[in-house]
Amino acid sequence: MDPQFDYIFELFTLLIGLAVAEMLLGFSRILKLRARRRAGIDPAAMRVKVGWLVPILGLLVLIDLATFWSIIWTMRGVLDMRMATIFGVLVLIGGYYLVATLVFPDEPEMWPDFDAYFWQQKRWVFGGMLAINLAINLTGMALGASPEGAPQISPATHPVFVTSVLMVYLNxxxxxxxxxxxxxxxxxxxxxxxxxxxxxxxxSSWTIAGLV
Incomplete structure (x- = not known):
């Protein structure tokens, strides 16, 4: 690995770690809210309906953060320590942290129906995720980033993997x-x-050496 990339990756790891922590904190708030509701010790918690939209959105953001991390990792051979690179990392990862902070309400008791919160925030969350994913994928393509030592892959040799790649583009x-x-x-x-x-x-990429 390029020693210069170590410094960029440390910055990236710090910011993405904050985003992951924000998501886990949101799930923690929901679990604690459910515990208080079942115990009957919090009248405000008794009125809160969590539903499925916000928790599934939180799971989606967590998984997409992992995918985002893998894309950054494949770019380790083409990124160097420049001001433009640092600025780009701050914009992309900082933007993703901002998106992560919008997934769960900070004070669950103030939202009797989490679905209502979802409908208020979803355009910002999905719009941000779409913009960031497009930006990082286009950047990787422009820089010619690819995993080091990645094998030649064709539909004949790895049909499931190729199918999964095509399906990912439908995202x-x-x-x-x-x-x-x-x-x-x-x-x-x-x-x-x-x-x-x-x-x-x-x-599908698990058994293919050289891929992340």
Missing amino acids: FPAFAWLIFTRRARVSLALMLFIIATQILYAL
């Missing part, structure tokens, strides 16, 4: 659809689709 229109849809079932289906495609990609 971009899925994110765009999520920005504008107002239907809960459509939102859930699209989020689960993105999660499934990224898990399939991770599993």
